Amino acid sequence: MRVTRIEAARDRSFPDVVEAWRYRGLLLAFARRNLAVRYRQAAIGVAWIVLQPLIAVTLFTFVFRRVADLPTDGMPYSAFAAIGMTAWLYFARVVADGSNSLVANQAMLTKVWFPRILLPMSHLLECLVDYSIMLALAGLILLWHGVLPDGRLAFFPAFFLLLAATAAGVVLWASALNVRYRDVRAAIPFLLQTGLFVSMVVVAPQVLTERQQMIVALNPAAVAIDGLRWCLGGAGDLLSPASLSLAAASALATLISGAWYFARAERRFADVV
Amino acid sequence: MVDFAVRAEGLGKRYRISSAPRHTPALRDILGAPLASLRERMAARSRDFWALRDLSFTVRPGEAVAFLGHNGSGKSTTLKILSRIVTPTTGWIEIAGRLGCLLEVGTGFHPDLTGRENVFLNGAILGMGRREVKRKLDEIVAFAECEAFLEVPVKRYSSGMYTRLAFAVAAHLNPDVLVIDEVLAVGDAAFQKKCLEKMNDVSRQGRTVLFVSHNMAAVEALCGRGILLDRGRVLFDGPVREAVGAHLARLDGDAFSPDRLDERVAALPQDCEAVIRSVALRQDGRSVGTISNGRELEVLIEVEVKRPLDGFRIVFDVCDAQGGLIARSNHDEKADRAPDVIRPGHYQARFTLPAAFLGPATYGFAVALATARGWLHGQRVEAAVPVVNDCAINRMQPRRRFEGKVLINGDWVLEAERQNLPRAAVR
Numbered sequence: 001m002r003v004t005r006i007e008a009a010r011d012r013s014f015p016d017v018v019e020a021w022r023y024r025g026l027l028l029a030f031a032r033r034n035l036a037v038r039y040r041q042a043a044i045g046v047a048w049i050v051l052q053p054l055i056a057v058t059l060f061t062f063v064f065r066r067v068a069d070l071p072t073d074g075m076p077y078s079a080f081a082a083i084g085m086t087a088w089l090y091f092a093r094v095v096a097d098g099s100n101s102l103v104a105n106q107a108m109l110t111k112v113w114f115p116r117i118l119l120p121m122s123h124l125l126e127c128l129v130d131y132s133i134m135l136a137l138a139g140l141i142l143l144w145h146g147v148l149p150d151g152r153l154a155f156f157p158a159f160f161l162l163l164a165a166t167a168a169g170v171v172l173w174a175s176a177l178n179v180r181y182r183d184v185r186a187a188i189p190f191l192l193q194t195g196l197f198v199s200m201v202v203v204a205p206q207v208l209t210e211r212q213q214m215i216v217a218l219n220p221a222a223v224a225i226d227g228l229r230w231c232l233g234g235a236g237d238l239l240s241p242a243s244l245s246l247a248a249a250s251a252l253a254t255l256i257s258g259a260w261y262f263a264r265a266e267r268r269f270a271d272v273v
Numbered sequence: 274m275v276d277f278a279v280r281a282e283g284l285g286k287r288y289r290i291s292s293a294p295r296h297t298p299a300l301r302d303i304l305g306a307p308l309a310s311l312r313e314r315m316a317a318r319s320r321d322f323w324a325l326r327d328l329s330f331t332v333r334p335g336e337a338v339a340f341l342g343h344n345g346s347g348k349s350t351t352l353k354i355l356s357r358i359v360t361p362t363t364g365w366i367e368i369a370g371r372l373g374c375l376l377e378v379g380t381g382f383h384p385d386l387t388g389r390e391n392v393f394l395n396g397a398i399l400g401m402g403r404r405e406v407k408r409k410l411d412e413i414v415a416f417a418e419c420e421a422f423l424e425v426p427v428k429r430y431s432s433g434m435y436t437r438l439a440f441a442v443a444a445h446l447n448p449d450v451l452v453i454d455e456v457l458a459v460g461d462a463a464f465q466k467k468c469l470e471k472m473n474d475v476s477r478q479g480r481t482v483l484f485v486s487h488n489m490a491a492v493e494a495l496c497g498r499g500i501l502l503d504r505g506r507v508l509f510d511g512p513v514r515e516a517v518g519a520h521l522a523r524l525d526g527d528a529f530s531p532d533r534l535d536e537r538v539a540a541l542p543q544d545c546e547a548v549i550r551s552v553a554l555r556q557d558g559r560s561v562g563t564i565s566n567g568r569e570l571e572v573l574i575e576v577e578v579k580r581p582l583d584g585f586r587i588v589f590d591v592c593d594a595q596g597g598l599i600a601r602s603n604h605d606e607k608a609d610r611a612p613d614v615i616r617p618g619h620y621q622a623r624f625t626l627p628a629a630f631l632g633p634a635t636y637g638f639a640v641a642l643a644t645a646r647g648w649l650h651g652q653r654v655e656a657a658v659p660v661v662n663d664c665a666i667n668r669m670q671p672r673r674r675f676e677g678k679v680l681i682n683g684d685w686v687l688e689a690e691r692q693n694l695p696r697a698a699v700r
Binding site: 001002003004005006007008022023025026028029030032033036037040041108109110111112113114267270271 | 275354355356357358359360361362363364365366367368369370371372374376383385386390393394397398400401402403426449
């Protein structure tokens with residue numbers, strides 16, 4: 001029989017990963033719940049998953065291609081926008097829902113115990129379902145343009161991981177901060193709006209100078225999205241190795257610092273929320 | 274195999290109560306003026322309050338233990354530490370095996386999910402796999418009597434059904450230690466009985482039950498052992514009958530004396546717009562702790578009003594020993610016009626409770642302050658007050674048990690009718 005020991009408060013500097021792993025079933029249950037709740041009592045239900053990127057891509061193609069004629073590094077604009085937009089929607093949805101997850105489940109925080117980290121993290125899993133459906137839509141658009149996958153597809157997991165790790169880091173920070181400072185709730189939608197442009201969803205970063213590219217690479221989401229376009233949509237070239245490593249380092253730093261802050265704040269969630 | 278189910282050693286929980294009006298600073302405050310914010314926080318006088326102090330106990334597997342005590346004695350804090358919602362300030366606690374916890378009915382239920390989905394979610398929160406829950410599903414549903422509603426979102430459930438399902442999940446998912454806080458307060462009598470039986474089953478199967486309830490009959494029926502807490506410390510730990518007896522005796526007010534009342538008044542928060550300065554109970558001009566119901570009771574209340582208050586009211590409550598309100602009186606209830614704005618200053622109120630109103634029992638008295646916006650938070654003093662019978666009611670039957678809550682002091686007339694006059698005249 002396992003003995004759980006609860007001791008006088010002592011700050012952890014990293015979440016208890018072993019315990020979280022033991023509760024992996026709950027992670028799944030939360031993800032399943034979020035998914036079930038999101039489209040319940042919605043008239044067209046799951047169709048929303050496809051509708052959102054479809055409308056965005058159509059609009060972007062019109063505005064940024066027809067009107068502004070932005071460079072896409074050799075891709076048809078609608079394909080360019082489809083891969084970028086679906087990846088961005090994944091990121092944005094995880095961040096938006098994840099950062100609110102602790103506050104939204106206040107009643108649970110003060111009444112039952114479970115590894116708190118599961119709540120924000122469950123959104124990474126939940127949105128994966130949306131993302132796969134959206135990805136299929138992007139695939140159809142690619143096929144329509146006659147773009148077929150090649151060997152570069154093998155790099156897809158790496159770039160997706162970069163995107164997910166960034167989202168996880170941001171969500172850890174934002175969800176824990178949100179418990180104490182509700183300012184986060186106001187800031188997130190605005191940051192995501194800005195992020196859409198900063199993350200190079202509408203224009204290829206290759207048009208920028210090397211120096212500017214390094215600045216962009218501080219935001220790992222931008223590099224991940226560009227990478228996804230490279231490995232899925234056959235965009236011309238990848239960013240420089242320097243930019244790639246900078247992005248990876250930046251994502252890792254966000255993730256680790258996020259986990260650190262979360263673990264420190266976790267203990268007082270029930271008192272503060 | 275371990276020889277305990279729950280073991281606590283030197284458990285303590287301290288809360289810091291700051292007396293300055295406290296709000297969580299917005300990020301803006303801290304970023305904008307870090308020094309001012311810091312200074313403000315340092316200046317906030319805070320005092321420590323130990324909700325729990327040096328609590329140690331061991332519960333063996335299969336035991337059913339009740340935690341008893343007044344509100345604020347530390348019962349709920351203990352359970353919250355047990356269920357890992359709050360962390361203790363000192364000491365430690367060990368739990369052998371899985372802990373199932375029902376601190377509030379239906380926590381973790383999502384209103385939009387169906388009954389079935391919620392059962393699985395709750396199982397996962399208790400650390401259980403889907404397969405395990407699936408095995409138990411029929412039993413849970415049968416207990417909760419909600420077969421027909423399994424695919425309906427729980428927000429459409431009646432509150433009774435909701436409660437039944439929540440209890441069923443917690444009780445059936447085989448926790449090694451089951452913690453139950455006052456769930457029996459909801460639900461009808463039949464359901465309460467069913468819950469008690471189920472909890473009995475649980476403890477007969479060698480699992481451990483920790484129980485908090487104000488229902489003493491349920492406590493005695495279920496538990497073998499009682500731990501009586503008072504202001505965060507263990508007062509008594511032993512057979513449940515004795516624990517309940519000790520608890521009721523304390524409710525019966527022998528712990529009350531006039532100086533205790535002063536203590537409570539002194540402990541009130543001082544930063545309110547109005548503060549109760551003193552409360553005294555007097556009969557025949559003398560300060561009393563025990564009341565004779567044959568004479569009038571004077572309640573003297575001194576209040577300091579610090580700023581003009583709209584609709585200011587002093588409220589006097591008479592409650593039964595369980596805390597249920599019997600009667601309430603406001604200082605201006607006989608006024609013939611709308612309440613004025615009261616001016617700052619010191620005031621003394623005198624309330625006279627007529628004789629032959631209270632029965633021979635223990636009552637809870639409370640004095641509280643309110644304004645047009647509602648209760649003045651924290652300004653409420655309570656005391657348990659025993660009453661002895663020396664009024665003209667039931668004088669001839671001193672041993673009769675007092676039933677009801679208060680005396681009516683009405684007038685009876687029993688007259689013989691004319692046709693049986695002769696027999697009545699015989700005596």
